Amino acid sequence: MGKATITLLLAACLLSACSTGGNSGNTAKGNEPSPSAAAQPAATAQAAATTEATASPEATPAAAGGGESTATPLPTETTAAEEVPVLYHMNKNYDIVPNDEATNKKVVLLTFDDGPKEAELINPLMDTLDKHKAKAIFFVNGYRVKEHPELLELIHKRGGVLGNHSWDHIVLKDKPEAEVKKQIEDVQTIVKEITGETPHFFRPPHGAGGDVGKKIAAANGMLYMTWSNGSLDWEMKAKDTGKTEKLIANVTSQLHSGSNILMHELPWTVEALDSLLTTLEGKGYSFVDPRSIELKMR
Numbered sequence: 001m002g003k004a005t006i007t008l009l010l011a012a013c014l015l016s017a018c019s020t021g022g023n024s025g026n027t028a029k030g031n032e033p034s035p036s037a038a039a040q041p042a043a044t045a046q047a048a049a050t051t052e053a054t055a056s057p058e059a060t061p062a063a064a065g066g067g068e069s070t071a072t073p074l075p076t077e078t079t080a081a082e083e084v085p086v087l088y089h090m091n092k093n094y095d096i097v098p099n100d101e102a103t104n105k106k107v108v109l110l111t112f113d114d115g116p117k118e119a120e121l122i123n124p125l126m127d128t129l130d131k132h133k134a135k136a137i138f139f140v141n142g143y144r145v146k147e148h149p150e151l152l153e154l155i156h157k158r159g160g161v162l163g164n165h166s167w168d169h170i171v172l173k174d175k176p177e178a179e180v181k182k183q184i185e186d187v188q189t190i191v192k193e194i195t196g197e198t199p200h201f202f203r204p205p206h207g208a209g210g211d212v213g214k215k216i217a218a219a220n221g222m223l224y225m226t227w228s229n230g231s232l233d234w235e236m237k238a239k240d241t242g243k244t245e246k247l248i249a250n251v252t253s254q255l256h257s258g259s260n261i262l263m264h265e266l267p268w269t270v271e272a273l274d275s276l277l278t279t280l281e282g283k284g285y286s287f288v289d290p291r292s293i294e295l296k297m298r
């Protein structure tokens with residue numbers, strides 16, 4: 001494949017991000033008129049997400065390769081696992097809820113999908129998280145990890161919590177079980193090879209994992225989630241003005257206790273992040289450590 005082709009594919013990929021399905025995103029309102037959306041049962045939400053996802057397929061990089069995890073393992077540090085008390089669980093709306101009344105419920109979960117892409121994005125993103133003492137889940141795609149194992153290692157070493165976003169970023173819900181299994185489990189394998197750890201969280205591309213995706217995520221010990229607060233960063237374009245203000249407005253307009261905030265590894269999101277986190281803190285919200293969330297929905 002020529003360099004120009006690769007560049008085009010990358011551009012297509014960047015522009016479409018996770019989003020197409022995302023913006024339909026079950027409980028990810030802001031772009032959906034339904035005021036009762038936040039209270040939607042998961043089944044309805046999932047149906048909404050999957051319908052949209054099918055209607056707007058996203059370019060899948062031809063270089064994705066199908067998921068053989070043949071990346072060369074890098075030397076990894078075995079850092080002692082930090083003990084994080086489990087204080088929260090996820091409800092059927094994909095919100096984060098305290099297990100008991102004594103625990104702060106005014107929290108949000110920060111998530112970044114579709115990486116790893118570039119150290120030039122990951123490092124400043126991590127700098128901002130560190131500044132706010134915040135942890136986040138990075139839902140990665142296997143084909144990107146295979147292309148840049150060093151970037152996965154960078155996220156891991158800088159304290160990012162890794163999540164599985166399937167190998168090829170395809171709509172999984174109508175695929176045969178064997179294919180869904182491979183799409184998910186090959187990511188577990190390559191992340192384990194590179195970091196020594198397997199992801200505990202799964203988010204299907206386009207929010208559309210279907211029953212099979214849920215089953216296979218559970219069989220691999222992962223908590224399945226879509227999101228409950230979409231930043232709509234995937235709808236923004238480089239040439240747009242006022243992206244930081246728009247992103248903050250998108251998140252704050254849907255903000256509620258336990259918001260599961262969907263963002264992407266995109267330049268304007270990285271640029272907006274410090275302001276966004278400051279705004280959330282100003283409204284009294286804290287950032288939940290993903291490791292303090294139970295791995296089973298209830």
Ligand SMILES: [Zn+2]
Nearest residue numbers: 018113114205
């Ligand atoms: Zn995605």
